[in-house]
Amino acid sequence: MSNRQPALRPIIIYTIYIILFAVIQVTALRDVRILGERPDLTLVLAILTGYLFGIGDGLAIGLAVGFLRDMLAGRTIGLGMLILMYAAMLSHVLLRDFFRRKTWMGLIQVLLVTVIYEVLLMFLSWFFPMLPDQVPQLGQLFAHLIVRLPIQGLLNVAVAVPMIWLLRYHGPYDPRVLREDLDDGSTGEGKWRTI
Amino acid sequence: MSRNERSRVYLVVIVTIGLIALILLSSFPGSPLNQLTSPFSIVLEPVQKVVLNFANGVQTGAMSIFKGVQIRRENEQLLLENAKLRNEVAQLAAAGRQYDELKSALKLKDTYDRYEIIGGRLMTREIGEWFDVFRIDIGSQDGLKVTETLSYAVVDAQSRLVGRVLSTDMTSAKILPVLHEGFSVSGKLNSVNGALLRVRGDYDLKNDGYCIVDQIPMTASLHEGDVIVSSGLGGLFPAGIEIGKIIEIRNASSLLNRQAVLQPSVDLQNVSVVFVMKGQ
Numbered sequence: 001m002s003n004r005q006p007a008l009r010p011i012i013i014y015t016i017y018i019i020l021f022a023v024i025q026v027t028a029l030r031d032v033r034i035l036g037e038r039p040d041l042t043l044v045l046a047i048l049t050g051y052l053f054g055i056g057d058g059l060a061i062g063l064a065v066g067f068l069r070d071m072l073a074g075r076t077i078g079l080g081m082l083i084l085m086y087a088a089m090l091s092h093v094l095l096r097d098f099f100r101r102k103t104w105m106g107l108i109q110v111l112l113v114t115v116i117y118e119v120l121l122m123f124l125s126w127f128f129p130m131l132p133d134q135v136p137q138l139g140q141l142f143a144h145l146i147v148r149l150p151i152q153g154l155l156n157v158a159v160a161v162p163m164i165w166l167l168r169y170h171g172p173y174d175p176r177v178l179r180e181d182l183d184d185g186s187t188g189e190g191k192w193r194t195i
Numbered sequence: 196m197s198r199n200e201r202s203r204v205y206l207v208v209i210v211t212i213g214l215i216a217l218i219l220l221s222s223f224p225g226s227p228l229n230q231l232t233s234p235f236s237i238v239l240e241p242v243q244k245v246v247l248n249f250a251n252g253v254q255t256g257a258m259s260i261f262k263g264v265q266i267r268r269e270n271e272q273l274l275l276e277n278a279k280l281r282n283e284v285a286q287l288a289a290a291g292r293q294y295d296e297l298k299s300a301l302k303l304k305d306t307y308d309r310y311e312i313i314g315g316r317l318m319t320r321e322i323g324e325w326f327d328v329f330r331i332d333i334g335s336q337d338g339l340k341v342t343e344t345l346s347y348a349v350v351d352a353q354s355r356l357v358g359r360v361l362s363t364d365m366t367s368a369k370i371l372p373v374l375h376e377g378f379s380v381s382g383k384l385n386s387v388n389g390a391l392l393r394v395r396g397d398y399d400l401k402n403d404g405y406c407i408v409d410q411i412p413m414t415a416s417l418h419e420g421d422v423i424v425s426s427g428l429g430g431l432f433p434a435g436i437e438i439g440k441i442i443e444i445r446n447a448s449s450l451l452n453r454q455a456v457l458q459p460s461v462d463l464q465n466v467s468v469v470f471v472m473k474g475q
Contacts, residue, residue: 019242073327136376140398
């Protein structure tokens with residue numbers, strides 16, 4: 001089998017998915033709340049890209065969806081890019097030997113990185129309060145987090161199921177090339193694409 | 196570490212430093228870096244509008260199926276209300292004519308005469324923690340320019356406070372909503388010589404749709420049901436904009452630390468069109 005992947009395909013597919021998920025997040029999903037929470041499509045996309053397709057893709061997609069996130073609902077420009085870039089990188093390196101990059105282990109990875117992401121945002125809220133005389137207490141923020149986190153985590157895992165299917169079988173790389181490595185549990189981003 | 200891995204680490208470090216600089220610089224009100232989003236806003240806006248209209252269409256369609264009977268009843272009720280309102284409009288038109296005559300006769304100063312009202316459509320809402328501002332489809336090309344000392348009040352069609360403009364790019368603006376923990380406005384009781392106080396968003400209350408009222412003077416008499424309006428102090432919000440009503444008073448026994456819970460008048464969940472009050 002040829003190991004050459006068309007260079008244009010990843011760019012087109014990623015562009016479509018990035019715009020699609022970001023726009024769905026802020027339009028169609030804006031009134032959808034399950035127990036007060038909504039799935040975070042752009043975060044899940046960044047995590048899964050880093051997990052499934054390696055650090056290079058994760059970094060680029062994390063930056064791109066982070067920029068859209070900043071543009072659409074961010075208080076500043078850059079924070080979403082920074083956080084989602086690291087979320088994608090984290091999902092690439094976190095427990096990689098244990099998971100061996102098995103496709104469905106991506107769900108566990110989504111859950112893990114969602115927890116880390118939410119904890120990070122909690123500390124950001126504590127370090128950088130918007131009103132200088134109203135610094136929220138860490139205990140108060142933690143109590144909120146404990147309530148929100150299980151629902152947010154489960155919702156993100158739920159949307160990760162169709163997203164894994166999309167990325168795996170209608171994603172940036174030819175599924176016939178990916179299948180060989182995924183089935184034998186190979187790790188290493190380069191290997192997936194060059195076998 | 197291989198050469199390839201080392202260059203990747205360098206890349207990540209450089210990107211991180213660049214992004215931290217971007218965050219710090221774009222957090223200043225009026226920062227030109229906020230204009231970075233302009234080209235993307237222009238491209239994304241039509242896509243967003245299509246998806247938004249589609250989502251609204253689906254939602255409306257589903258509602259019309261499931262709520263057909265209810266809608267018919269409501270329609271009958273609305274027809275009745277419409278007739279009453281027509282009558283009221285006729286009366287108000289007459290009252291308005293009288294008011295205009297009085298105004299010109301007594302040279303009353305109308306505060307809002309100094310403001311240009313620009314209507315905008317709400318494009319996006321919050322995504323989650325830290326990504327929690329609204330976005331509307333008017334921006335610097337409509338004359339909105341946010342600086343450290345200049346921003347604009349945002350109200351709904353009934354002149355109820357929605358929030359303030361946080362930043363703008365060419366075609367869009369971000370709105371800090373009244374419920375946000377970073378929002379603060381000087382308010383006063385809606386009565387003659389009403390006490391001044393502060394209304395602000397609160398981390399605990401925002402998910403319930405409430406704000407907190409603090410800095411209440413010891414001499415102020417505050418009751419549940421009292422309506423709070425903007426005081427006009429600070430110059431950002433014009434005086435007299437309705438903010439909300441008091442639904443609970445906390446620490447009522449201690450006059451020093453009194454706080455109150457305020458329910459904003461605006462329905463943030465359902466607001467879709469807002470108006471920016473631009474001072475002239």
